[in-house]
Amino acid sequence: MNEMSSEQLRFLNQRKKHKRIVRVSRIAILLSFLFIWEFTANVGIIDSFIFSSPSKIALCFWNMVLNRTIFLHVGVTLYETIVSFLLVTFFSLLIAVLLWFSDKCSEILDPYLVVLNSLPKSALAPLLIVWLGATKTTIIVAGMSVAIFGSILSLYTSFSTVDPEELQLIYTLHGNRAHALTKVVLPSSVPSIISTMKINIGLCLVGVVIGEFLAAKNGLGYLIIYSSQVFKLDWLLMSICLLCIMAIGLYAVIGLFERKFQR
Amino acid sequence: MDSILELKHISYSYHTPEGETRALSDISFSLNNGEFLAIVGPSGCGKSTLLSIICGLLDPEKGFIKLNGHYHQSADNLIGYMLQHDHLFEWRTIYENVILGLEIQHKFPGLTEKEKCRANELLKAYGLDKFQKARPSELSGGMRQRAALIRTLLMEPKVLLLDEPFSALDYQTRLNVADDIGQILRREKRTAILVTHDLSEAISLADRIIILSKRPASIQETIRIKFDLENDTPMLRRNAPEFKNYFNLIWKELNENE
Numbered sequence: 001m002n003e004m005s006s007e008q009l010r011f012l013n014q015r016k017k018h019k020r021i022v023r024v025s026r027i028a029i030l031l032s033f034l035f036i037w038e039f040t041a042n043v044g045i046i047d048s049f050i051f052s053s054p055s056k057i058a059l060c061f062w063n064m065v066l067n068r069t070i071f072l073h074v075g076v077t078l079y080e081t082i083v084s085f086l087l088v089t090f091f092s093l094l095i096a097v098l099l100w101f102s103d104k105c106s107e108i109l110d111p112y113l114v115v116l117n118s119l120p121k122s123a124l125a126p127l128l129i130v131w132l133g134a135t136k137t138t139i140i141v142a143g144m145s146v147a148i149f150g151s152i153l154s155l156y157t158s159f160s161t162v163d164p165e166e167l168q169l170i171y172t173l174h175g176n177r178a179h180a181l182t183k184v185v186l187p188s189s190v191p192s193i194i195s196t197m198k199i200n201i202g203l204c205l206v207g208v209v210i211g212e213f214l215a216a217k218n219g220l221g222y223l224i225i226y227s228s229q230v231f232k233l234d235w236l237l238m239s240i241c242l243l244c245i246m247a248i249g250l251y252a253v254i255g256l257f258e259r260k261f262q263r
Numbered sequence: 264m265d266s267i268l269e270l271k272h273i274s275y276s277y278h279t280p281e282g283e284t285r286a287l288s289d290i291s292f293s294l295n296n297g298e299f300l301a302i303v304g305p306s307g308c309g310k311s312t313l314l315s316i317i318c319g320l321l322d323p324e325k326g327f328i329k330l331n332g333h334y335h336q337s338a339d340n341l342i343g344y345m346l347q348h349d350h351l352f353e354w355r356t357i358y359e360n361v362i363l364g365l366e367i368q369h370k371f372p373g374l375t376e377k378e379k380c381r382a383n384e385l386l387k388a389y390g391l392d393k394f395q396k397a398r399p400s401e402l403s404g405g406m407r408q409r410a411a412l413i414r415t416l417l418m419e420p421k422v423l424l425l426d427e428p429f430s431a432l433d434y435q436t437r438l439n440v441a442d443d444i445g446q447i448l449r450r451e452k453r454t455a456i457l458v459t460h461d462l463s464e465a466i467s468l469a470d471r472i473i474i475l476s477k478r479p480a481s482i483q484e485t486i487r488i489k490f491d492l493e494n495d496t497p498m499l500r501r502n503a504p505e506f507k508n509y510f511n512l513i514w515k516e517l518n519e520n521e
Contacts, residue, residue: 165348171320172344173364173418183363187354 052233057241060234074242076219077208080136081250084143085204089197092148096155100185101177106156117149122210134215142211147203151196158192159185194258201250209243220246266293267454268317268422272326275312276479285479286312289326292473292482294422297452301465303513304475304483310458313480314424317456318344331421340368343420347427349411351399358395361386361413368418378417385413389447404432405440412444423448423455429464441468445497462517466509467497474516484516 004012034054040046041053048056064070099106125142132138162185170180212221220239227235275287286309294300302310315321317328319342327334330341351360365378374382386392389409391402399407408428415423428444429437445468448455459465465472469488476483488509490500500506 163350165346166350166352168320169346169350170367172318172346173367173414174340175367179367183367184352187352190354 049231050233052237056234057238060238061242064238070242073218073220073223073239074246076136076216077205077212077221077243078246080139080143080208080211080219081201081205081246084140084208085147085197085201085250087140088144088147088151088200088204091144092151092155092196092200093193095152096159097181099152099156100159100181106160113149113153117153121146121207125210125214128211129215134217138215139208139211139219142215143204143207146207146210147200150203151200154196154199155189155193158189158196162188190261194254194261197257198251198254201254202247205243205247205250265296267296267331268294269329270317270326271329273313273316273323273328274325274479275309275316275321275323277312287316287323288479288481290480290482291326292485294454294456297454299448299453299455299457299468299470301457301459301469301472302475303459303462303465303472303517304480305477305517306460308475308478309480310475311426313475314344314426314456314458317422318342318424320344340418341421342424343415343418343422344424345411345415345426345428348431349399349407351402351407351410353399356396356398357391357402357410358382358386360399361410361417364414364418382413382417385416389413404436405443408432408440408444412447421454423453425455425457427459427461428457430459430461442497449495462510462513463501463506466506466513467500472513474513483519486513486516 037046037051038054041048041051041056061070099109121142124145128138128141128145132141166184166188167180170184175183208219209221209224212219213225216222220243223239224236227233227239270293271291273287273290274285277284277286290313292300302313304310312321316323351357352363355363362374362378362382365374365382383392386395389412391406391410391413394402394406399410402410411428429441432440441464448468457465457468466488472486472488473482474484474486475481486509490503490505492499492503
């Protein structure tokens with residue numbers, strides 16, 4: 001296999017070239033966007049008071065790093081997102097399993113889940129504040145409320161679409177429904193559990209930011225609302241950038257988890 | 264001869280909102296120890312339903328089943344059921360797949376040394392010992408079917424039910440695997456019931472063939488298969504002169520159905 005044909009070499013080269021073009025273009029788009037933004041802000045084509053500029057955002061970030069306030073805001077949002085994500089994962093798995101165990105139960109509850117899932121969850125946030133107070137708990141619950149119903153529905157769908165013959169196999173080996181769950185349903189649903197988790201982490205972040213808009217004294221959502229009210233657009237845009245980075249990071253963590261599971 | 268399994272007047276219907284479908288009507292037969300019985304019939308006549316009832320997955324609406332002289336209970340471990348598809352799980356290695364049944368039998372995970380030994384013996388006997396750590400997708404169709412057979416045999420069933428176990432394979436593999444597994448079962452004098460729509464498969468493997476009628480299935484004819492062979496293997500049976508006669512006989516019976 002050490003002698004490669006010239007056609008194979010050409011194919012490999014073309015592939016390499018294609019990948020390089022994709023990578024370079026991606027970086028080029030980001031850099032030119034930042035450059036045009038910075039340039040137009042500096043020469044006064046756009047108003048840097050309203051649109052800010054990359055350098056001002058970076059400077060603002062650096063100042064907040066120096067006085068350490070940024071760690072508090074990022075930390076709080078991250079903490080709330082992770083806690084609500086873990087709770088969503090736990091409860092939606094639990095409820096989906098219970099629904100799978102009882103066909104009757106799932107049929108009875110189906111319309112309620114569908115309605116709750118399609119309800120715009122941001123409408124619940126003010127209610128949660130009244131009920132639970134303006135605390136971290138409220139924000140975590142707000143984060144959960146966005147993700148949990150859809151998560152239950154998609155996990156349950158994945159559980160109930162397992163090949164019936166595979167369940168039959170467990171019964172022919174004289175197993176019961178609990179065996180079917182642990183030996184077939186859960187292991188074969190691992191891919192959909194992980195993809196549901198990927199969706200959930202993003203949704204929890206959305207819910208947490210909504211919660212922070214309304215009921216927080218710190219966190220990135222609070223920072224966004226506060227800075228928009230006092231016209232500190234540097235803060236606002238910096239917070240949005242940080243949310244982007246946070247979303248990418250959380251998604252990547254689950255990606256790592258996925259790769260570990262697939263061995 | 265002592266009969267190990269006895270079916271008496273078994274009837275079964277499926278119920279849907281659209282109505283009732285009678286699947287089986289008054290089926291009675293018995294199975295002797297070490298006998299290989301094949302059940303053939305038109306597709307959709309209720310052959311699989313019959314196996315599900317024998318295995319205890321379904322309860323008959325009428326009639327009863329006796330196993331070893333006792334009334335059959337669904338929790339019985341005496342019956343092993345091999346399905347049409349092997350359903351080896353990709354997230355388990357071949358070894359983990361074959362011990363699935365044993366795992367289910369134990370309240371806590373962890374097999375006894377004896378059971379581990381037996382699993383290893385069977386894997387070796389069926390030429391899969393080198394593939395213990397392999398994933399199912401790395402095995403050929405025939406090897407997968409052997410693994411599925413080991414998974415069933417490890418439960419030490421007294422009666423083996425085979426529900427078209429070769430029909431998912433391509434033709435050439437299918438002949439080889441059917442011969443292969445047929446020989447294993449015959450050598451070990453296993454008591455087995457094979458359900459199939461492939462006449463030649465039934466004739467090459469069975470000691471007796473039951474022909475079922477169209478739905479609702481009842482026993483139309485029972486034919487004893489006897490080959491005058493010194494070394495009675497499925498492959499040799501296919502080449503023996505009697506084969507064609509049996510084939511024509513059963514073919515005619517099945518077509519009288521139409």
